[in-house]
Amino acid sequence: MRRVALVDYGKLELQENCESIQALKPGTVKIEVTACSICGSDIALYHGKRSLENERYFGHEFSGIVIDAGDGANGIKKGMRVASELSRACGHCWNCRNGLPNYCKSMNDALLPGGFSEETLVLNTPEYSFISPIPDAIDDITATLLEPANCAYHAVRQANIKHGETVVVFGMGPMGLIAARIIKSMGVDVVVGVDKSQARLEKIRQLGFVDVVDSNDENWQEQILERCGAEGADVIIELTGALPVLQSAFQVVRRGGRIVVGSVYSGFADTVELLPIMRKELTIIGSKGPYPHLKTDGTSAAVDILVKLQDDLKQLISVYDYKDALSAFDDMMSGSAIKTVIRFCK
Ligand SMILES: [Zn+2]
Numbered sequence: 001m002r003r004v005a006l007v008d009y010g011k012l013e014l015q016e017n018c019e020s021i022q023a024l025k026p027g028t029v030k031i032e033v034t035a036c037s038i039c040g041s042d043i044a045l046y047h048g049k050r051s052l053e054n055e056r057y058f059g060h061e062f063s064g065i066v067i068d069a070g071d072g073a074n075g076i077k078k079g080m081r082v083a084s085e086l087s088r089a090c091g092h093c094w095n096c097r098n099g100l101p102n103y104c105k106s107m108n109d110a111l112l113p114g115g116f117s118e119e120t121l122v123l124n125t126p127e128y129s130f131i132s133p134i135p136d137a138i139d140d141i142t143a144t145l146l147e148p149a150n151c152a153y154h155a156v157r158q159a160n161i162k163h164g165e166t167v168v169v170f171g172m173g174p175m176g177l178i179a180a181r182i183i184k185s186m187g188v189d190v191v192v193g194v195d196k197s198q199a200r201l202e203k204i205r206q207l208g209f210v211d212v213v214d215s216n217d218e219n220w221q222e223q224i225l226e227r228c229g230a231e232g233a234d235v236i237i238e239l240t241g242a243l244p245v246l247q248s249a250f251q252v253v254r255r256g257g258r259i260v261v262g263s264v265y266s267g268f269a270d271t272v273e274l275l276p277i278m279r280k281e282l283t284i285i286g287s288k289g290p291y292p293h294l295k296t297d298g299t300s301a302a303v304d305i306l307v308k309l310q311d312d313l314k315q316l317i318s319v320y321d322y323k324d325a326l327s328a329f330d331d332m333m334s335g336s337a338i339k340t341v342i343r344f345c346k
């Protein structure tokens with residue numbers, strides 16, 4: 001069994017001939033991982049912005065085949081194609097009872113050792129599951145976008161966007177691009193992405209499915225107002241994690257507007273002028289995905305999103321074979337690729 005292990009901050013290792021995972025704990029399924037995508041939070045862990053002591057899993061955006069279904073809860077059977085996402089929460093813990101099923105359990109309880117390993121265990125009980133079955137319409141590589149699509153959809157839902165509103169998404173990484181594409185699919189005409197990476201902007205302009213503004217341009221705020229109207233944007237989705245960007249969001253949002261923060265800030269905001277929160281009567285909403293977005297039949301809304309938008313979304317992906325996994329991390333960190341996926345081909 002092969003895995004990509006983060007042995008210390010900044011130190012990745014390709015480990016071959018690892019022992020196969022033997023013990024299947026009750027309520028878990030065993031997955032043979034086909035592919036795993038690299039998330040910004042994996043990079044944060046690599047750089048020590050998150051603590052290795054606290055994280056017991058590595059890789060949470062994966063697809064694969066069920067090789068042992070355990071007790072087979074939720075109809076999960078051996079041989080099924082699945083992908084990771086929070087698809088079910090217990091419904092009766094304090095978090096679930098208070099409308100916060102995304103806090104039901106931590107990923108530490110759900111994944112072992114995670115998707116950068118050829119085999120992983122995933123929690124799957126009638127009360128909690130971190131996998132969803134994948135239809136034939138989605139290939140294994142695209143299926144690794146299920147968890148980020150789930151998180152992006154959560155940010156969109158937190159924004160409570162209505163027809164005719166204008167939306168600006170700061171940070172055109174995978175989350176921002178997926179969120180922008182979902183918002184457009186809902187019939188919202190004005191969706192503007194903002195980024196400063198030239199390589200990324202060029203790529204997004206080639207893809208052509210979202211309008212972008214270069215925040216290096218001197219008049220970039222005017223460019224946003226040209227698109228959203230002089231009062232400012234109705235909704236801002238902030239996904240950069242950079243505090244100066246939050247400051248910019250205060251400037252280009254309209255009075256009474258909403259700002260959804262789905263990015264991970266570190267440090268304190270003593271350089272950000274907070275007065276606009278009161279002066280403009282802003283609503284600031286956090287977004288922490290993944291979240292169990294279930295349809296009334298109990299299946300995943302995020303899977304539907306992926307099926308519907310896959311032609312655009314799969315273009316965000318660059319695929320690396322296991323042996324090139326370290327390049328997949330390098331290219332994700334340098335920004336030369338938008339979304340890198342490691343494939344465990346035999
Ligand atoms: Zn993720």
Ligand SMILES: [Zn+2]
Pocket residue numbers: 089090091092093094095096097101103104105
């Ligand atoms: Zn719960």
